[in-house]
Amino acid sequence: DTGVSQDPRHKITKRGQNVTFRCDPISEHNRLYWYRQTLGQGPEFLTYFQNEAQLEKSRLLSDRFSAERPKGSFSTLEIQRTEQGDSAMYLCASSLPLGTASYEQYFGPGTRLTVT
Amino acid sequence: AQKVTQAQTEISVVEKEDVTLDCVYETRDTTYYLFWYKQPPSGELVFLIRRNSFDEQNEISGRYSWNFQKSTSSFNFTITASQVVDSAVYFCALRGGGGADGLTFGKGTHLIIQP
Numbered sequence: 549d550t551g552v553s554q555d556p557r558h559k560i561t562k563r564g565q566n567v568t569f570r571c572d573p574i575s576e577h578n579r580l581y582w583y584r585q586t587l588g589q590g591p592e593f594l595t596y597f598q599n600e601a602q603l604e605k606s607r608l609l610s611d612r613f614s615a616e617r618p619k620g621s622f623s624t625l626e627i628q629r630t631e632q633g634d635s636a637m638y639l640c641a642s643s644l645p646l647g648t649a650s651y652e653q654y655f656g657p658g659t660r661l662t663v664t
Numbered sequence: 665a666q667k668v669t670q671a672q673t674e675i676s677v678v679e680k681e682d683v684t685l686d687c688v689y690e691t692r693d694t695t696y697y698l699f700w701y702k703q704p705p706s707g708e709l710v711f712l713i714r715r716n717s718f719d720e721q722n723e724i725s726g727r728y729s730w731n732f733q734k735s736t737s738s739f740n741f742t743i744t745a746s747q748v749v750d751s752a753v754y755f756c757a758l759r760g761g762g763g764a765d766g767l768t769f770g771k772g773t774h775l776i777i778q779p
Contacts, residue, residue: 581766590668590755591709593766604765639709646765652699653767655709 550574552656554640560662561630568626569659573642580623581653582615583639584608591639597623598645630663637661666691668758670770677746678778685741685773687756693717695761698739700730703772704752712754715739717761743775751777 553572561567573580578599583591594613595605599620609615612630617623627634637660641653667690677683689698700712713723715732723730727744743750753774757767 579765583767588771590757590769590771591767593768596765606766637707641709646697651697652711652714654711655701657706657708 552640552642552654554638554656554659556659557657558660558662560664563632563663564629566626566628567630567661568624569638569640569661570622570624571640571642571656572622573640574654577642577644577654578620579643579645579653580617581641581643582623582625583641583655585637585639585658586635594625627661630661632663635661635663666693666758666760666768668756668768668770670754670756670773672773673771674774674776676776676778679748680745682742682744683746683775685743685754685756685775687739687741687770689737689739689756689758691758691760693760697759697761698732699757699759699767700739700741701755701757701769702752703755709755712741746775746777748777748779751775 555570581596582594585591593606594609595615597617600617612628615625637658639655639658641655643653644651669688696717698715702710720732729742731740753772755772756770759767
């Protein structure tokens with residue numbers, strides 16, 4: 549069984565540049581989530597999709613952030629005009645819907661973003 | 665608003681000791697879901713257990729056990745006969761039942777098992 553994969557694993561960028569991350573969920577999972585984790589903190593929820601529909605966005609998701617899941621499979625998270633405060637680990641997770649026997653979220657290895 | 669509190673920032677024990685990680689949660693939802701995840705030094709979050717608010721049975725899985733008490737809003741995690749491989753950061757997380765699907769995580773407890 550292939551787990552959640554994320555690409556790239558590391559990204560270093562200069563302030564003001566745009567970056568895009570990709571997440572491939574577990575194949576049978578129709579729900580996909582993005583989280584951000586900074587050093588010494590727990591993950592913070594950003595947004596989630598059910599199939600291709602973006603159903604929930606956190607207040608943490610500023611206008612510079614946009615996420616897509618065009619065909620209900622992989623997802624991309626783009627950050628425009630990066631700031632040093634965007635430096636963090638960006639985590640993707642996927643799950644089956646609530647009500648199924650196994651609705652827990654499974655996480656990928658994350659993309660570590662460093663903004664210089 | 666939902667909140668998860670893991671008051672223990674770091675715990676250090678000697679191998680083979682038992683250790684309990686505390687988790688206290690706050691939610692206004694009557695239906696909710698609790699989770700524990702392990703984050704080893706490699707960084708990837710590993711799912712350990714889930715529990716529904718309407719199922720207060722405690723659970724044991726090998727050396728791991730979980731004590732869910734709605735009366736005190738706690739979902740504590742005990743490792744019996746700890747091993748060096750248990751060293752990691754452990755997170756407790758909460759999902760409400762009101763349609764919001766994102767997890768609310770605590771700040772985590774860094775568990776260090778010394779040989």
